[in-house]
Amino acid sequence: MDNQTRSHRGTPALPRQTLEHPVIRLLSRSRPPSRPRRGKQPAFVKRISLMVAGAVTAGLMSTVPATAADTPTTPIPLASVAATGDDQLFALAADHSAVYQWTGTGTDWVKVGGPAEDLYAGGAGLFATNRDSHKIYKYGGAPDQWTEIGNAGAEFAVTGDHLYGLNPERTAVYEWTGTGTDWTRIGGPAQNLYAGGAGLFATNPDTHNIYKYNGAPDQWTETGNPGAAFAVTGDHLYGLNPERTAVYAWTGTGTDWTRIGGPAQNLYAGGAGLFATNRETGNIYKYNGQPDQWAQAGEAGKAFTLSSTRLYGLAPDSNSVHQWSGQGADWTSLGAPSAPVQTPAPPQPTQTPPPTAPKPAEAPPQPSEAGDAALAMAVTAKDDLYTLAPDHSALWRRRDSGWEQISGPAGAVYAGRAGVFITRPDTNTQLSKYNEETGAWGPIIEAGGSFAVTGDHLYHLVPGRIDQWDGEDWTVIGGPAKNIYAGGAGLFATNRDTGHIYKYDGKPNHWTEIGGPGATFASGHDRLYAISPDHLAVYEWSGRGTDWTRIGGPAQNIYAGGAGLYATNPETGHIYKYDGTPDSWTEVGGPGATFAVSDTHLYGLATDRSAVYEWTGTGTDWIPAGDSKESEDATDEQPGGAVPAPASSPGPTKTPKYWNPRIKCTASNPEFGVIPTRIGNSDLGWNHFTRDHNIRTCKPIEAALRGKVDKTDGARQIYLGEAVNDRLRKSVQIEVIVQYGSRTRDGAYGVAPGEKIGVITAYCVKQPRNRCPDWVNE
Numbered sequence: 001m002d003n004q005t006r007s008h009r010g011t012p013a014l015p016r017q018t019l020e021h022p023v024i025r026l027l028s029r030s031r032p033p034s035r036p037r038r039g040k041q042p043a044f045v046k047r048i049s050l051m052v053a054g055a056v057t058a059g060l061m062s063t064v065p066a067t068a069a070d071t072p073t074t075p076i077p078l079a080s081v082a083a084t085g086d087d088q089l090f091a092l093a094a095d096h097s098a099v100y101q102w103t104g105t106g107t108d109w110v111k112v113g114g115p116a117e118d119l120y121a122g123g124a125g126l127f128a129t130n131r132d133s134h135k136i137y138k139y140g141g142a143p144d145q146w147t148e149i150g151n152a153g154a155e156f157a158v159t160g161d162h163l164y165g166l167n168p169e170r171t172a173v174y175e176w177t178g179t180g181t182d183w184t185r186i187g188g189p190a191q192n193l194y195a196g197g198a199g200l201f202a203t204n205p206d207t208h209n210i211y212k213y214n215g216a217p218d219q220w221t222e223t224g225n226p227g228a229a230f231a232v233t234g235d236h237l238y239g240l241n242p243e244r245t246a247v248y249a250w251t252g253t254g255t256d257w258t259r260i261g262g263p264a265q266n267l268y269a270g271g272a273g274l275f276a277t278n279r280e281t282g283n284i285y286k287y288n289g290q291p292d293q294w295a296q297a298g299e300a301g302k303a304f305t306l307s308s309t310r311l312y313g314l315a316p317d318s319n320s321v322h323q324w325s326g327q328g329a330d331w332t333s334l335g336a337p338s339a340p341v342q343t344p345a346p347p348q349p350t351q352t353p354p355p356t357a358p359k360p361a362e363a364p365p366q367p368s369e370a371g372d373a374a375l376a377m378a379v380t381a382k383d384d385l386y387t388l389a390p391d392h393s394a395l396w397r398r399r400d401s402g403w404e405q406i407s408g409p410a411g412a413v414y415a416g417r418a419g420v421f422i423t424r425p426d427t428n429t430q431l432s433k434y435n436e437e438t439g440a441w442g443p444i445i446e447a448g449g450s451f452a453v454t455g456d457h458l459y460h461l462v463p464g465r466i467d468q469w470d471g472e473d474w475t476v477i478g479g480p481a482k483n484i485y486a487g488g489a490g491l492f493a494t495n496r497d498t499g500h501i502y503k504y505d506g507k508p509n510h511w512t513e514i515g516g517p518g519a520t521f522a523s524g525h526d527r528l529y530a531i532s533p534d535h536l537a538v539y540e541w542s543g544r545g546t547d548w549t550r551i552g553g554p555a556q557n558i559y560a561g562g563a564g565l566y567a568t569n570p571e572t573g574h575i576y577k578y579d580g581t582p583d584s585w586t587e588v589g590g591p592g593a594t595f596a597v598s599d600t601h602l603y604g605l606a607t608d609r610s611a612v613y614e615w616t617g618t619g620t621d622w623i624p625a626g627d628s629k630e631s632e633d634a635t636d637e638q639p640g641g642a643v644p645a646p647a648s649s650p651g652p653t654k655t656p657k658y659w660n661p662r663i664k665c666t667a668s669n670p671e672f673g674v675i676p677t678r679i680g681n682s683d684l685g686w687n688h689f690t691r692d693h694n695i696r697t698c699k700p701i702e703a704a705l706r707g708k709v710d711k712t713d714g715a716r717q718i719y720l721g722e723a724v725n726d727r728l729r730k731s732v733q734i735e736v737i738v739q740y741g742s743r744t745r746d747g748a749y750g751v752a753p754g755e756k757i758g759v760i761t762a763y764c765v766k767q768p769r770n771r772c773p774d775w776v777n778e
Contacts (some may be wrong), residue, residue, distance in 0.1 A: 007322050040347045051304060063271040074168030075336040076100075079512055083307035085123030085160060086559075090139075091337065094318055094513045096131050096543025099139075099338040102321070107335025112143045122158030122195065123308070129156075136165070150181050157195035160234075164200055166193055173202060175214075187215045196269060203230075210239070224255050231269035234308075238274055240267055244476075247287075258292045265476070266509065270306025271377075277304075280464070286312070298329050300321075317498075318513060367485065377605045377612065378415035378562075379596040383682050383691040385625060386413050390609040392425050398612075398625060398682075406434060407441060416453030416486075420473070423451075431460075437768055444469065454486035454523070466493060468508075477508040487523025487560060494521075501530070515546050523558030531555050535570055540579075551582045561597030569597075572579050575604070589620050600660070600687050614682070617632065625682075659685070661751055663758075665698035667705035672717075675738055676758035684749065693763035694771045695734075701762055704736045715741035723764075725775045732772065733765040 038528040077094035084090075089102040091109070099113035116128040116661075126139040127149075134152035139145070153165040153174075163176040165183065173187035190202035200213040201223070208226035213219070227239040227248075237250040239257065247261035264276035274287040275297065282300030287293070301322075313331070322331040322547035376388040386408055387399040389472075395407035397420075402428035410422035422441070426428040431451060432441040449462040458469040465479030481493035491504040492514075499517025504510070519532035528541040530548070538552035566579040568587070573591030578584070592604035592613075602615040603625055612625040660679035664686040667675050677698065678685045690696050703719025711718040717738040726729040739757035743750040753759060764772035 061491045074338050076339050077318040077337060077513055078314055078321070079318070080119060080125065080303050081305045081312055081314050081321055082119040082121035083270070083305045083310065083312055084121045084126055085308045087307040087310055088126070089305075089307070089310075089312055089321070090119060090121065090126055091314075093322060093337070094117055095222075096512070098337075099128060100332055109332065109335065109337040110143060110398055111337065112147055113137065114144075120156045120163070121305070123160030123197065125157050127156065127158065127163060127219050138163075148181065148371050149176060150183060157193035157200065159195040159200055159333060160197045162195075162200070164189055164193055164195060166202075170205060184217065186213065187220060188218070192230075194230045194232050194237070197234030197271060198232050198236055201230065201232065201237060201308050210237075213235075222252055222255060224257055229267050231267035231268040231274065233274055234271045236269075236274070238267055238269060238275075240264055241735070244279060258291065260287065261294055263294070268304045268306060268311075271308030272306045272311050275304065275306070275311060277431040284311075286311075296329055297324055297497070297636060298331055313585060348524050352537060357602060376413070376414045376609060377594055377596050377603065378420070379601075379603055380415050380417065380691075383598045383600055383687055384420070385596075385598075385603060385682075386415050386416060386420055387605065387612050387613070388609075390411055392657065395422055401758075406439070412451075414451050414453045414458070416458075418453050418458050418469075421451065421453065421458065439768070445474070451485065452486035452491070454488070454491060457491075459484055459486060459491060461493075474492055475508060477504065478511055484523075485521045485523050485528075488525040488562065489523040489528050492521060492528060494518075499533075504526075513540060513546065515548055520558065522558040522560040522565070524565055524597075525562040527560070527565070528558055529558050529565055531558055531567075538567055540565075545704070549582065551578060552585055553583070555593075559595045559597050559602075562599030563601055565598050566597065566602060575602075577602075587620065588615055589622060659749055660687070667698075667702040667708075669705050671708065672740060676756060677701055678758055683743070685758075688760075689762045692771070693761070694774070694776070695762050696777045697762075700734050700772075700776055701759060704734055704762070705738070705759075714745075715739055717743070723724065723772075723776045725778070728775055730773070730775065732767060732776065734776075735765050735773070 006406070008671060028425045046631045061450070067358045078091045079094045079096060079759060081089065081091045090112070091100045091102075093100070094116060096617050097113050097115050099116050099119065100109045101112045102109055113128060115131040117134060118129050118130045120127040127136055128139065128146070129136050129152070135148055136150045136153070136156065137146040138149050140147060143665045149163075150165060152168055154168050154170050155166050157164045164186075165174045165176070166172075167174065170191065171189050172185050173190050174183040175186050175191065176183050187202065188207050189207040191208060192203050194201040201210055202213070202272070203210050203226070204218070209222055209226070210224045210230065212223050213221040214221055222488060223237065224239060226242060228242050228244050229240040231238045239248045239250070240246075241248065244265065245263050246259050247264050247267065248257040249260045250257055260363070261276065261281050264280045265282070266277045268275040268284075275284050276287070277284050277300070282294055284298050284301070284304065285294040286297045290296060293595070296314060301317060302316050302318055303314040305312050309429050312334075313322045313324070315322065321334045323334055324331055325518045387396055389396065392411060393409050394405050395410045395413055396403045397406050407422055409425040411425045412423045414421045420434045421431055422434075430443050431445050432443045434441055435687065445460065449460055451461070452459045456470070458513055460467040461479075461481060465476050466484060467474045468477045478493065480496045482496045482499065483494045485492045492501055493504070494501050500513055502511040503514050503516065505512055514528075515530065517533055518533050519533050522529045527543075530539045531537070532539065535556060536554050537550050538555050539548040541548055542550050552567060554570050556566045556570040556573070559566045565701065566575050567578070567585070568575050568591070574587055575592065576585040576591045578587045579586055588602070589604060591607060593607050593609050594605050597602045604615070604622065606613065613622040614625040615622050636760070643663045659681040662679045663676045664679050665677045667677075669675055682688055682691065697703070700721060700723050704719045705718065707721065709717045717740050719738065720737040720738065721734045722731055723734055737760045739745070739760050741757060742752065742755055744757060744760070749757065763770035764776065767773070
């Protein structure tokens, strides 16, 4: 359980472990963005863009480079542009299906390569990573002439005559020898790489200070503190401070920097000079060589790139590339690659919906259109369920013993692995996060807009941008946008003007268009779904390009998660479950104010918002959420005076309820043999204690069950164990409860005769709400 940590105190962020093979494994598709840290001025951190694939505002902007000329009538949408040192210009298709090169004449483009993930360009040439294997290839100068030169890595950077790579674990920096797939290790851990004519630079993964490579392995010199972005020209290194309020130039000596400009959003650099975009307008400006001397070169664009003498821009609609004349704000259109037929956005056919049931379902009770109902209930992938009282006077959370109030008045609730958040009632302007240890709420931002939670991140949409919170700092990752959608499949945003939908690629300002407009979208466990603008069809994104498949007919709303995709009938409000085959849907319940989907369950909020129900997984059977926790601790009330849960029926047994008896893990006990831990549901088993008690690994359970039973009561057994973390010098006692029989005491759950129910629950003793600390899962 003891994971070692590393620290860096004033040393270059580079020497550390080496790879086992000289051919490094390079490029990760999903590396998380580095986060800005506070530091002394001038302060600099992570790269927004290198000389390649500059991205301004997530491809969701509304203006084009100035004086853009006509574009082809059937252009191929582009994801990025890249220029080499000798002024050759390349572009990557938005669906990553092909690489194109501008011929240098008019608006003519030629295809030079197939599918690619990213392009990297500079004086050393053009390089591309394979979309599937992530291996890196060098372009040979003729169509389809590419040579493999290395394996996958976290990122790459190109100088005038060298290619550098950071291995996927970010534990070492490598330099390509220029021959075959041979690479030389030149440094240790680093967060990001920045390269250009002035050399190679890297940021420390812990301090985010920036270092310059001195030309010999493990020889690096610290040049500055953290910043929001860096850029390298032929002879200078530039940085943007963490607050993005000033641009600095490194003097070339020690850690001395000179302020040369005010607020900026992004920096772009190359042989043609230094450029920066305005934080408010997105317009691009050129640095004239003297502090505070900048001239506007053009309007906003989706992406920019520089060669040794030219600045190029990709139009906001991704359908044309433009070249700056070098004077004023004059640009020349270079067109874009074209196709006989434009790749379609999700079509909008009018075929029939899932069949409408002839009668209303029994639960949840009768529906109504909800307005803000979707913000009144939230569930995490792990089944943490939260709901607001009908009058928004309190926030309630489902626990073992039923429901507990954890907040007073709130406007909306958002939840995910990153935590549970609420907004201030009425105004919805302040967002606060719940502290599990103290039971208190702490404000994290004072702002309007909308929010979304997925994985470890919280996202905030305001009119001009999309921000990401990583638990400490906020980072601008794109914008402007109309709506954002988050879930297991990732983060998505719709263009404020066109309604087209884009997927966030994991790096600030890197977004890929994946489809046209829709009435709404839903991000499931690993899929994105959409309703056509006219609500006549449901679509599923293929995960590639802009390809979508129609899977159902008319729908009013869609809800998605690990437990599947669900849609409501626009006429009756009844809810249906998608069975995995186009046009195959099964009715599972009547109307509700809103619904929410976890990894294992579907929940419905009653139309009057007075009660929350859980679908059993069978037919149209629903039970009050929170009923019969631990199979024998039923509560008589739901949050905010909601409808009471049914009382226990008389007699020795209850009607069996839906659960998943599949075994998640097993442990061998010296006296009782193999004891299983079953998937279960929110009442008992794996799904219960991972959600309520924060035990997300089998190891603590297995360790406790290997010892002797500490207490027995019929078929009920209690085992005590201890989790110890030597690194933190902490320990905690874990209690595991086992039902060593084929049925639970109340008869609500059972397995085949001769089998054992196994572990009902597990939790940490003498911890707040019996929840284990995170280190137990290390």
